[in-house]
Amino acid sequence: MLVQTRLHPRICVIGAGAAGLAAAKELKRAGLPFDCYDLRDRVGGIWAYTEQPGVTSAWRTLNMNSPRGTYEFRDFPMPADYPDYPQHTQVYAYFDAGGRALWAKAAPPAWLRRQPG
Numbered sequence: 001m002l003v004q005t006r007l008h009p010r011i012c013v014i015g016a017g018a019a020g021l022a023a024a025k026e027l028k029r030a031g032l033p034f035d036c037y038d039l040r041d042r043v044g045g046i047w048a049y050t051e052q053p054g055v056t057s058a059w060r061t062l063n064m065n066s067p068r069g070t071y072e073f074r075d076f077p078m079p080a081d082y083p084d085y086p087q088h089t090q091v092y093a094y095f096d097a098g099g100r101a102l103w104a105k106a107a108p109p110a111w112l113r114r115q116p117g
């Protein structure tokens with residue numbers, strides 16, 4: 001495990017979509033302090049459905065076009081009852097649960113903060 005020193009300053013992850021969550025998860029695993037910021041007030045990026053203009057997201061009837069096994073964290077599989085090609089609501093629920101279960105207590109004071117401004 002890496003030890004925090006002046007050589008390991010606090011790290012900033014921009015975005016809490018799939019990529020940001022993966023980064024946060026690995027930073028936590030490595031024991032590195034971080035904060036994660038997102039413009040939105042929820043995780044999941046495009047999988048967090050919204051009709052808000054100017055925000056890119058899944059559309060109402062979207063299913064994944066890649067199989068679930070290729071889109072899950074190795075140590076945090078999607079629920080067994082998910083179909084092979086989950087609906088966007090299920091993908092969002094997966095990331096939301098993952099964020100809560102795996103990273104909620106990561107680097108204090110908060111792992112996800114709304115970006116000011």
Ligand SMILES: Cc1cc2nc3c(=O)[nH]c(=O)nc-3n(C[C@H](O)[C@H](O)[C@H](O)COP(=O)(O)OP(=O)(O)OC[C@H]3O[C@@H](n4cnc5c(N)ncnc54)[C@H](O)[C@@H]3O)c2cc1C
Nearest residue numbers: 015016017018019020037038039040044045046064065066
């Ligand atoms: C309609 C659609 C369907 C898709 N279907 C599939 C699929 O079936 N399988 C597949 O593998 N991939 C699919 N993709 C690709 C998908 O984009 C990626 O799988 C993945 O969700 C991308 O994650 P990400 O974290 O890189 O980006 P995003 O999901 O876009 O998340 C980026 C996050 O960063 C935040 N952000 C952006 N700018 C800032 C800023 N300046 N400050 C703070 N926060 C910021 C955003 O609010 C957002 O939450 C699809 C994409 C789309 C658009």
